[in-house]
Amino acid sequence: xxxxxxxxxxxxxxxxxxxxxxxxxxxxxxxxxxxxxxxxxxxxxxxxxxxxxxxxxxxxxxxxxxxxxxxxxxxxxxxxxxxxxxxxxxxxxxxxxxxxxxxxxxxxxxxxxxxxxxxxxxxxxxxxxxxxxxxxxxxxxxxxxxxxxxxxxxxxxxxxxxxxxxxxxxxxxxxxxxxxxxxxxxxxxxxxxxxxxxxxxxxxxxxxxxxxxxxxxxxxxxxxxxxxxxxxxxxxxxxxxxxxxxxxxxxxxxxxxxxxxxxxxxxxxxxxxxxxx
Ligand SMILES: [Zn+2]
Numbered sequence: 331x332x333x334x335x336x337x338x339x340x341x342x343x344x345x346x347x348x349x350x351x352x353x354x355x356x357x358x359x360x361x362x363x364x365x366x367x368x369x370x371x372x373x374x375x376x377x378x379x380x381x382x383x384x385x386x387x388x389x390x391x392x393x394x395x396x397x398x399x400x401x402x403x404x405x406x407x408x409x410x411x412x413x414x415x416x417x418x419x420x421x422x423x424x425x426x427x428x429x430x431x432x433x434x435x436x437x438x439x440x441x442x443x444x445x446x447x448x449x450x451x452x453x454x455x456x457x458x459x460x461x462x463x464x465x466x467x468x469x470x471x472x473x474x475x476x477x478x479x480x481x482x483x484x485x486x487x488x489x490x491x492x493x494x495x496x497x498x499x500x501x502x503x504x505x506x507x508x509x510x511x512x513x514x515x516x517x518x519x520x521x522x523x524x525x526x527x528x529x530x531x532x533x534x535x536x537x538x539x540x541x542x543x544x545x546x547x548x549x550x551x552x553x554x555x556x557x558x559x560x561x562x563x564x565x566x567x568x569x570x571x572x573x574x575x576x577x578x579x580x581x582x583x584x585x586x587x588x589x590x591x592x593x594x595x596x597x598x599x600x601x602x603x604x605x606x607x
Contacts, residue, residue: 381459381472390471392460400457403449403483403603410439412448412483414605436546438578444570444585445595449603450483453574461573461602465511476601477518480571484599487569492595494520494527497572497584498557500537515601516571531568532557532584541576549579557584559591567595575603 379393406417408425427434463469496512520527536556585596
C-alpha cells in the first residue's frame with residue numbers, strides 16, 4: 331500500500347477508520363472548551379504537524395510528509411514476534427528465532443519470555459524524528475496519532491481482559507525528564523481502546539545506565555533484575571507498551587518481573603523497532 335494512503339488511514343481520513351474526534355476524546359484545552367471552543371482554538375492556533383510544522387486537519391495530527399518518512403511494519407510478519415519476513419509457508423508463520431526450540435540469540439518469544447510482540451514502525455533515521463520528538467522534545471500533541479498507530483498494529487494483542495502496562499522509568503530519570511513517554515502512549519492507547527492501564531504495576535528498581543551503544547549481551551546484563559511487579563499481577567494478562575525496541579532486553583526483563591509475580595500472559599507493543607538486515 332502506498333505510504334500516503336496508509337498515512338491517511340491512520341489519520342482517520344480512510345474509509346475503514348473512525349473519525350479521529352470519535353475515536354479519541356478531546357484532551358487538554360480542547361476538552362475544557364468543548365466542540366465550539368475547539369473550532370475557536372483552531373482559528374486562534376491553527377493545527378500544525380508536530381514534526382514538520384505544516385498545516386493539518388486537527389490538533390495532534392501528523393502531516394502526510396511526516397508519515398511518509400516512516401516505514402510501517404506490515405504483514406507478512408512472524409506471528410509470534412511481529413518481525414517482517416517473506417512468508418513462504420502459511421502453515422509455519424514463525425521467523426527462525428521464534429521457531430527455534432532451543433535458545434536462539436536474541437530470541438524474544440517463548441517460555442518465560444514474551445508471548446507475542448508487535449511493533450508499528452521500522453526505527454531508522456527517517457522514523458527517528460517521530461520517536462525523538464516524543465521522547466526528548468516535549469512534543470506531546472502527537473501522542474494520540476501515535477496511539478492510533480499502536481492500536482492498528484497491535485490489534486491482535488489488544489483484546490478484552492488485557493491491562494496495558496508502560497515500561498517504567500526509574501524515579502530519578504522520571505524526575506529529570508518530567509514524563510514517561512511510554513506512559514503517555516499507554517494512557518492514550520487506553521482512552522482509544524477502552525482497555526485499562528496500570529502505570530504503577532511495574533517499578534524500575536535500578537537506575538540503569540542508558541542502553542545506547544551497548545552490545546546485546548551488555549544490554550541484558552544492564553537491565554537484569556531492574557524491574558519488579560507490585561501486587562496485582564497474579565493470573566493477569568498484560569500488554570507491555572514502550573517507544574522503541576532495540577535488542578528487546580528491557581521488555582524481556584519487564585516480562586520476567588510480571589511472570590515472577592504470577593502473570594498468565596505477557597505480550598508487548600512498541601512504536602518502533604530496530605530491524606537489522
Ligand atoms: Zn519471530
